[in-house]
Amino acid sequence: MGVLQDANRKQIAGRRRLDFALHLLFVAATSVGVVVLMALLVDILIDGASRLQPDLFNQYPSRRASQAGMKSAIVGSLYMLVIMAPLSFVLGVGAAIYLEEYAPKNRLTRLIQLNISTLAGVPSIVYGILGLAIFVRAMQLDRSLLAGALTMTLLVLPIIIVSSQEAIRAVPRSRREASFALGANKWQTVARAVLPSAFPGILTGVILAMSRAIGETAPLVMIGAMTYVAFLPNDLLDSFTVMPIQIYNWIARPQAEFRELAAAGIVVLLAVLLLMNFAAILLRNKYNKKV
Incomplete structure (x- = not known):
C-alpha cells in the first residue's frame, strides 16, 4: 500500500x-x-x-498633406456597409436556415456544405477577381459603389452562413420537438423556437463578418476602387473609396506628413472595428438575456 x-x-x-x-x-x-x-x-x-483633428473628418483627400482628410473614405465605408449588411444578412441567414432545417441530408448537401466551408477560407483577392468578372464587366457596373458592396457581400457570405449554421445547430433538439408537440408547423418552429435562440450567435457572426469586410483592401483594389476621391457618392453607380484604400494611398507616398495621416487613419479604422465588436458583444448579451 x-x-x-x-x-x-x-x-x-x-x-x-x-x-x-x-x-x-x-x-x-x-x-x-x-x-x-x-x-x-x-x-x-x-x-x-x-x-486626429476635426479636419481629418471634414476634409477630402488632397495632394497637400496639410489639407488632406478622409471624409470621402469614411462615408464610402459607411455607405458600403449600409448596402452590404442587409444583403449579407438575408442571403447568409436564409441559406443557413435552409441547409440546417430544410435541405435533405444527402451527398449533394454535403458537397454544398464542403464548398461553403472551403470558400470561407479563400483569400480575399479571389473574390476581387470574381467581382471584377461578374459585377464590373459582365453586369457593367464599372467602378461603382454597388459593385464594391456586392463584391464584399460575396466575401462575407460564406462566413455568415457557417457561423449562422453553428448557431442554429447549437439550439437543443428538445425546443423543436416541444414546438412540434404544440402543433406548430416547420416554419413556425423555425421562426418562433429556433431563430430566437440562435439569434445572438447569428448576430455576432454577422457583425464580425462586417468587421472583416470594412478592413479589406485587395477585393476593392481588384474591382478598381479609386484611391483619390474628392467627393461623396451621390448614387449607387458613383465612384467611391474606403478607409483601407485611403490609408494605403497615404502610406505609399514618400512624405513623412502622409505617413502621419496614414497612422491617424489607422486609428480611426481601429476605432470603428472596436465599436463594431463592442456592439456585437452588447447585442449578444442583450438577446441572451431575453432567451
Whole structure:
C-alpha cells in the first residue's frame, strides 16, 4: 500500500508540474501577442495623434498633406456597409436556415456544405477577381459603389452562413420537438423556437463578418476602387473609396506628413472595428438575456 501511495503522489506531483508548465507556456504565448499589439497601437498613436483633428473628418483627400482628410473614405465605408449588411444578412441567414432545417441530408448537401466551408477560407483577392468578372464587366457596373458592396457581400457570405449554421445547430433538439408537440408547423418552429435562440450567435457572426469586410483592401483594389476621391457618392453607380484604400494611398507616398495621416487613419479604422465588436458583444448579451 505504501508503495502504491508513493507512486500515486509522484504521479500527481508530475501532473501538477506539467499543468504549471503548460499554464506558463499559454500565458507567455498570450502575452507575446498582447505586447506586440500594444506596441503597435502605441507606435501608431504616437505617429498619428497630431493628425486626429476635426479636419481629418471634414476634409477630402488632397495632394497637400496639410489639407488632406478622409471624409470621402469614411462615408464610402459607411455607405458600403449600409448596402452590404442587409444583403449579407438575408442571403447568409436564409441559406443557413435552409441547409440546417430544410435541405435533405444527402451527398449533394454535403458537397454544398464542403464548398461553403472551403470558400470561407479563400483569400480575399479571389473574390476581387470574381467581382471584377461578374459585377464590373459582365453586369457593367464599372467602378461603382454597388459593385464594391456586392463584391464584399460575396466575401462575407460564406462566413455568415457557417457561423449562422453553428448557431442554429447549437439550439437543443428538445425546443423543436416541444414546438412540434404544440402543433406548430416547420416554419413556425423555425421562426418562433429556433431563430430566437440562435439569434445572438447569428448576430455576432454577422457583425464580425462586417468587421472583416470594412478592413479589406485587395477585393476593392481588384474591382478598381479609386484611391483619390474628392467627393461623396451621390448614387449607387458613383465612384467611391474606403478607409483601407485611403490609408494605403497615404502610406505609399514618400512624405513623412502622409505617413502621419496614414497612422491617424489607422486609428480611426481601429476605432470603428472596436465599436463594431463592442456592439456585437452588447447585442449578444442583450438577446441572451431575453432567451
